[in-house]
Amino acid sequence: MPEINVARLVELGKPLVIGKAEKPVTGLKDVLVKVEACCLVPNSKNLVSSEHDGFALPKLPCVFGLDAAGVVEGVGDRVMGIKPGDRVYVDPLLTCGTCHHCRRGRKDLCSNSCLRAYFAQSPGGEKLLTHYPLGALSEYLLSPDVNVALLPPSIDFATASRFGYIGTSYGGLKKAEMGPGKVLLINGVTGTLGYAAVAIALGFGCTKILGIGRNKERLAELEKLSPTGRVQTVSSEDGKDIAAWLEEQTNGLGPDALYDCLGNGGNANLTSEWIGTVKRGGRAILAAGGAEGEIAQGYLETMSRDIAVLGTFWFTSGEVDELIALIDAGVIDLSFLRHEFFPLAKANDAIKMVGDRPGGAVNVVVEPSK
Structure with missing residues (x-):
């Protein structure tokens, strides 16, 4: 042989x-x-x-x-x-x-x-x-x-x-129902899944992408992916009141969806906090496989705010074909x-x-x- x-x-x-x-x-x-x-x-x-x-x-x-x-x-x-x-x-x-x-x-x-x-x-x-x-x-x-x-x-x-990781973010943002006019919050934006999510959200027509990360150099790089300022970021190491920042960025409404992809080093308590900032009727997508802990949300609050919390692990065959078509057409730009x-x-x-x-x-x- x-x-x-x-x-x-x-x-x-x-x-x-x-x-x-x-x-x-x-x-x-x-x-x-x-x-x-x-x-x-x-x-x-x-x-x-x-x-x-x-x-x-x-x-x-x-x-x-x-x-x-x-x-x-x-x-x-x-x-x-x-x-x-x-x-x-x-x-x-x-x-x-x-x-x-x-x-x-x-x-x-x-x-x-x-x-x-x-x-x-x-x-x-x-x-x-x-x-x-x-x-x-x-x-x-x-x-x-x-x-x-x-x-x-x-x-x-x-x-x-x-494509394994780009596709994971693609499938996650579809679950989040991202599209024109939507505001997306990404926790762990400077990582493998996070960068992909920014590029996909821009291609989907999201009006604003809000990113939480640690590395300031990478955060600045991400903001440059949109010359019109659609990407705004904040460092979790600055001691800034991020919940207040999110409220300011969304005129008090909160983001339409959270894409949580921090992975190893992720903190379920912080994830719970970011879920609490999501707009009424919004969605939270959990993709951070390395995060530890339990998500805690009050029953009445979750019910009355109509928040859907979904996990996402991979993507379907149809979704990877969609992804390829959108990249080929220049709708999703991976030149970063x-x-x-x-x-x-x-x-x-x-x-x-x-x-x-x-x-x-x-x-x-x-x-x-x-």
Whole structure:
């Protein structure tokens, strides 16, 4: 069998090991993709460093790596609409396809899902991890055909490899019912999800995007994404009365929605406070998977103010196709991304860089074919 180059996670807390693996062979409904770009995000460093309650990692050693973009090299005999030479994004969310949620078009709620070569949260997901063991830190990977989205020439591979997190914010803002004339509050605006949310909200036509973050340099950079002042930010480290600032920015009404995406370091008590600032009839979208604590809202207050609090984990296949179309049309502008490229042999350097949390504008990309 032909061999390919891969980066393996052999032991938690230890560097990845560069080695060889057998080149995968397509099944009837599989697509073989030559990986041109693998995106690494801060959570990558967390996962390879130690065990986490509630998350089952692939059986070690495993070929690591989440989001991928590349070129189709081969397809199974029963694959339709995808052909060799196509440029594609490979969605790493593997699902069973047969459960209640999958059948109603909500694969993001599949109780048997896993993120390929990353983690699972159920016995069914742990089983799926074994079906497609090659992660994106590999010259080639195999994917179910339903997880492959076609890319237009206008979208480069590095940008497409970030779609897991950009898509998460896209799905979250759709749940928030963002659109023309709306005001959005983003908690954790300087992170991976936050930067994406600003760009998407601008594309959706939000009148004002209010961002809470820590790093003042990144906050200033975010404000420049709108030359007309639609993005306004505040640092949580300034000691400013943020609730009063929000009231001032919204003429006392509050934002139409909160997108909470602070992640690791998030504080459920503060999230509860920001939920309390949302306009009557508004929505709060929780995307901060690393936040700890419990959300506390008074029953009568929540009822009388008609606030909907929703979680968001991933996105649907239809949503990633929408996202691609909007980027291709120039409606959503991702030109703020600054790509940092690493060959496969330097994968550990890439993980170190992303672990240092360079901010949501930096896109750390491993190019396995180099």
